[in-house]
Structures are given as structure tokens and as C-alpha cells.
Amino acid sequence: MALLEVKxxxxxxxxxxxxxxxxxxxxxxxxxxIIGPNxxxxxxxxxxxxGVYTPDQGTVILDGQDITKLEQHKITRLGMGRTFQNIRLFxxxxxxxxxxxxxxxxxxxxxxxxxLPTPKRRAEEKRGRELxxxxxxxxxxxxYLRERPENLSYGMQRRIEIARALMCEPKILLLDEPAxxxxxxxxxxxxxxxxxxxxxIGFGILLIEHRLELVMSISHKIHVQxxxxxxxxxxxxxxxxxxxxxxxxxxxxx
Amino acid sequence: xxxxxxxxxxxxxxxxxxxxxxxxLTGLTGMFSLGQAxxxxxxxxxxxxxxxxxxxxFFLAALIAVVMATGIGYLIGYPVVRLRRDYISLVTLGFGxxxxxxxxxxxxxxGGASGLTGIPRKVxxxxxxxxxxxxxxxxxxxxxxxxxxxxxxxxGDELAAKAMGIHVTRIKMVAxxxxxxxTSYSGVLYAFYMSYVDPTGFGWKKSAxxxxxxxxxGVNSLTGSTLGAFILSALPQVLRSMQNYRYVIYxxxxxxxxxxxxxxxxxxxxxxxxxxxxxxxxxxNKFGAKKEG
Numbered sequence: 001m002a003l004l005e006v007k008x009x010x011x012x013x014x015x016x017x018x019x020x021x022x023x024x025x026x027x028x029x030x031x032x033x034i035i036g037p038n039x040x041x042x043x044x045x046x047x048x049x050x051g052v053y054t055p056d057q058g059t060v061i062l063d064g065q066d067i068t069k070l071e072q073h074k075i076t077r078l079g080m081g082r083t084f085q086n087i088r089l090f091x092x093x094x095x096x097x098x099x100x101x102x103x104x105x106x107x108x109x110x111x112x113x114x115x116l117p118t119p120k121r122r123a124e125e126k127r128g129r130e131l132x133x134x135x136x137x138x139x140x141x142x143x144y145l146r147e148r149p150e151n152l153s154y155g156m157q158r159r160i161e162i163a164r165a166l167m168c169e170p171k172i173l174l175l176d177e178p179a180x181x182x183x184x185x186x187x188x189x190x191x192x193x194x195x196x197x198x199x200x201i202g203f204g205i206l207l208i209e210h211r212l213e214l215v216m217s218i219s220h221k222i223h224v225q226x227x228x229x230x231x232x233x234x235x236x237x238x239x240x241x242x243x244x245x246x247x248x249x250x251x252x253x254x
Numbered sequence: 255x256x257x258x259x260x261x262x263x264x265x266x267x268x269x270x271x272x273x274x275x276x277x278x279l280t281g282l283t284g285m286f287s288l289g290q291a292x293x294x295x296x297x298x299x300x301x302x303x304x305x306x307x308x309x310x311x312f313f314l315a316a317l318i319a320v321v322m323a324t325g326i327g328y329l330i331g332y333p334v335v336r337l338r339r340d341y342i343s344l345v346t347l348g349f350g351x352x353x354x355x356x357x358x359x360x361x362x363x364x365g366g367a368s369g370l371t372g373i374p375r376k377v378x379x380x381x382x383x384x385x386x387x388x389x390x391x392x393x394x395x396x397x398x399x400x401x402x403x404x405x406x407x408x409x410g411d412e413l414a415a416k417a418m419g420i421h422v423t424r425i426k427m428v429a430x431x432x433x434x435x436x437t438s439y440s441g442v443l444y445a446f447y448m449s450y451v452d453p454t455g456f457g458w459k460k461s462a463x464x465x466x467x468x469x470x471x472g473v474n475s476l477t478g479s480t481l482g483a484f485i486l487s488a489l490p491q492v493l494r495s496m497q498n499y500r501y502v503i504y505x506x507x508x509x510x511x512x513x514x515x516x517x518x519x520x521x522x523x524x525x526x527x528x529x530x531x532x533x534x535x536x537x538x539n540k541f542g543a544k545k546e547g
Contacts, residue, residue: 050417071416073416088411090406091410091411092522093403101415101418104400104401104404105421109399111401114428115399121399125400128400
């Protein structure tokens with residue numbers, strides 16, 4: 001059984017069929033690319049898998065557990081981490097505090113510790129800060145702990161968002177257009193980072209991306225979406241030569 | 255100490271406790287309550303009635319009143335933390351006005367419009383001051399805890415907060431109940447300081463006053479909120495001799511600050527133990543240098 005099993009999910013908004021019969025199986029260590037033109041329903045797939053929406057039909061199974069109808073925060077706690085297309089870091093918090101927020105729901109102290117500096121609270125905060133440093137070091141942002149994310153570059157914010165997702169201790173990591181808005185050097189660094197965390201931490205990665213050079217170079221398998229439907233699945237070479245894919249991307253030859 | 259100054263300071267301390275509660279609610283989670291003063295009323299009336307009717311000790315009555323208010327807070331909070339922000343203000347406003355109306359109607363228990371009289375005077379300036387310091391310290395510890403961080407996170411982006419595993423309704427509820435507990439305790443102190451309470455002082459205007467104080471000082475700063483509450487609650491008392499003009503001055507001051515510094519007097523700045531240590535060290539250095547010189 002695969003780590004993540006998405007079986008025949010459907011999602012519509014009014015008359016718009018955003019997802020029609022999408023299925024995917026992902027295991028630890030694999031990177032799955034999801035590509036397709038704008039409006040193909042890629043982000044909706046992520047939102048449905050991670051619990052922002054409940055699918056109209058179909059099931060989502062994470063590590064043997066049916067998570068289809070669970071609340072978003074519960075799905076995260078079961079091992080689903082994600083980043084957002086338009087970076088969504090928390091305003092009013094430092095880089096360290098942003099990453100800590102993903103540790104806090106797992107933190108083991110109660111309301112007494114919330115009001116007084118109990119030994120338990122200190123121990124847990126210390127454990128959290130150590131994990132924070134660990135993950136920020138992995139993404140190369142350890143020197144920016146006390147900075148406010150809004151004062152940092154776009155590429156740096158992307159890295160912080162990835163560190164924050166890693167803090168959720170995901171089994172499956174959803175990356176929604178991580179290269180959007182990055183310059184070519186940053187895209188190169190990001191490609192290297194995604195491959196490194198996939199290898200070292202060993203979770204399954206689902207990757208939505210428009211930059212074909214990135215997605216083609218690191219994905220094991222690619223799903224091509226168009227108007228809510230999956231039009232091709234296969235290795236990067238296979239989909240690149242698929243006539244339907246070429247048509248969706250470049251238009252039909254007259 | 256001059257009796258007038260002592261009176262003003264005691265009332266300011268009581269307001270500081272309520273405003274610490276408002277900071278936890280509005281400052282940290284971004285929820286606007288226009289019914290918080292009702293919890294002050296519940297604290298004041300419950301403790302007052304208990305002591306008058308049953309003659310239990312003041313501290314026990316205070317504890318029961320705060321627990322009771324927090325229990326009512328849970329019932330109100332259950333729908334409130336699930337609502338969109340603008341509806342939260344409406345629901346709490348309705349709740350607050352309903353409590354005020356209830357206090358007016360339940361004449362045999364509350365004394366109705368003529369108020370509850372004969373509450374023994376137990377609260378001194380020292381007690382109010384110590385209570386205010388403890389309340390502010392609790393709010394400060396709360397802000398820097400995992401709860402405070404999660405509150406600030408969900409205030410900024412609820413969807414992202416959920417995606418990080420934050421149980422949004424639960425965290426909002428914790429903040430709401432802490433706010434209710436602090437506000438109701440300020441009500442207990444108020445009743446046992448004034449020795450008389452009537453329903454007129456606990457309407458939405460009071461709640462709105464507290465929200466203004468928080469925004470005046472800085473909604474993102476506990477230090478700012480405290481300073482704002484201190485200035486704005488002392489001001490009308492200090493300017494008492496100027497009669498009606500004092501409210502004009504109050505209004506102008508608030509408008510000036512919110513117009514030219516929308517984030518409030520202090521913005522996000524917080525007084526931390528580190529600042530205090532550094533200031534002490536600086537003063538000591540200066541003093542030491544003078545001695546040597």
C-alpha cells in the first residue's frame with residue numbers, strides 16, 4: 001500500500017468541475033510533479049488532499065488512514081505539510097516564531113504553562129527552538145532567526161515556508177509552485193534543496209510547478225492536468241512526447 | 255497619599271486588568287468583542303450578591319464569580335470562535351446588551367436600575383495594583399507562549415494556520431476564556447472597591463472604550479495597550495476640573511494618534527526583561543562612571 005493514496009477524487013464549484021477523477025499514489029522518497037496550464041485545478045487538488053475542501057467523491061488515504069473528511073489541522077498532524085503558491089508566512093512574527101508555529105500544536109504543555117514559565121514549558125520551548133534551528137539550517141536560513149520575513153527576499157521567504165512545512169514532520173509534503181517569482185539562480189538552489197530534503201528526510205513530495213526545467217529534472221513521475229482532468233501520467237520523457245500534452249501546452253496544430 | 259490620587263490609581267488599575275483581557279482577545283487573535291463589559295458585570299454582580307446573601311469570604315466569592323463568568327464565556331465562546339470576524343462583534347454586542355437588560359429586570363436579585371448596594375469595601379490600592387501587575391504578567395507570559403504565537407499566526411492567516419496543524423477554534427477559545435477571566439476579575443475588584451454597582455456602566459460603550467485604549471497604545475503590543483489604558487483611563491479624572499472639555503480633549507488625542515500613527519503609540523514595541531536589564535546596566539554604568547570621575 002502506498003504512503004499517500006488519492007483515489008478518484010472529484011470536486012466542483014457550482015458549474016466548474018475543478019477536479020475530475022484525479023488519482024495518485026506516492027511513496028516516501030518519491031517526487032511527483034503536477035503540471036498543467038492555469039486553471040487546470042492543480043491547487044484545488046492540493047486543497048482537497050490537505051483538507052481545505054472535502055472532495056465531492058473519492059477518498060484520500062494517508063499512511064493507511066482515511067483522511068478524506070478530516071479537518072485540516074488534523075490532517076496536518078497526521079503527516080501532511082504544505083507550502084503556498086503565494087507565500088503565506090505569518091505577519092507579526094519573526095522567522096523563528098513562524099517556524100515555531102508549526103511545532104506549537106505538537107508542543108506538550110498545557111494552559112498552566114501558557115500563563116507561567118513552568119519547567120515543562122521551558123523544556124518544550126527549548127526542544128522547539130532546537131528543531132527550528134535544525135530545519136532552518138537545512139534550508140540555509142539559520143542566520144535569520146530574529147528577522148521579520150517581510151524584510152527578506154522572495155527566495156528567502158520560500159525557504160522559510162519550506163522550513164515551516166518541515167516542522168510539521170510531514171510524511172507527504174505538498175509544494176505549490178515553489179519556484180514562482182524566483183530568479184534563475186534561486187531556481188537552481190531550490191531544485192537542489194528539494195532533492196536534498198527528499199533524499200535526507202525521505203518523505204513523499206507532490207510538486208506543482210510551472211517551470212518545466214525544474215519539474216522535469218527532479219520528478220520521478222508527472223501528472224499533466226488540463227481543465228480538471230488528468231490527460232497524461234508518466235515519466236518526464238513519456239509526458240514530454242505525449243501528443244495530448246503538447247497540444248495542451250502549445251495548442252493544436254492547424 | 256492624597257485620597258483623590260489613590261482613588262484614580264485604584265480605578266486605573268482595575269481598568270488595566272480588563273484591558274489586559276482585551277489585549278489577549280483583540281490584540282492577539284484579532285477578535286472584536288463589544289460585550290466584554292458584560293463579563294465585568296457578571297464578575298461584579300456575582301461576587302457582590304454572593305457576599306451580601308451568603309456571607310462567604312471575599313476571596314471565595316471572587317473565585318466563584320470568575321469561574322462562573324468563564325463558564326458563561328464558554329457558552330458564548332462556542333459559537334463566537336466559529337464565526338467570521340464581523341459577526342463576532344455583533345453577537346458579543348447582543349450578548350452584552352442582553353446581560354445589561356437582565357440585570358435591570360432581575361430586581362429581587364440585582365436591585366434592578368437602582369443598583370446593588372451594601373457590598374463591603376474590601377479592595378485597597380495595593381490589592382488593585384498587585385492584581386494589575388499579576389494580570390499583565392499573565393498576559394505577557396501568554397503572549398510569548400505557544401498559545402500567543404498561534405493566536406498571532408491565526409490572526410494573520412487562518413488558512414495557513416490550519417495548514418500548520420493549528421487548531422484554530424480551540425486556540426481562539428483559550429484566548430477568549432482568558433480574556434473573560436481577566437475581565438470578570440476586574441469586575442470583582444470594581445464591585446468591592448465602589449461598594450455599589452448598577453447596570454448602566456457595563457454596556458457596549460465600556461467595551462468600546464477598552465478597545466479604543468488598546469488601539470491607542472498599540473494593538474500589537476501589550477506594553478502599548480497597558481500604556482494606552484493608563485493614559486486614557488487617568489486622563490478624564492485628571493482633567494476633571496475642565497468639565498465637559500475633557501471629553502473633547504480625549505477625543506482629539508485619540509484621533510490624532512490613530513490618524514498619524516495607526517499602529518498606536520508604541521506600534522509593536524514591547525518592554526521585555528532584556529530592555530529592563532540593559533537600562534539598569536546603562537544607569538549603573540553612568541552612575542559608576544560619575545563616581546570614578
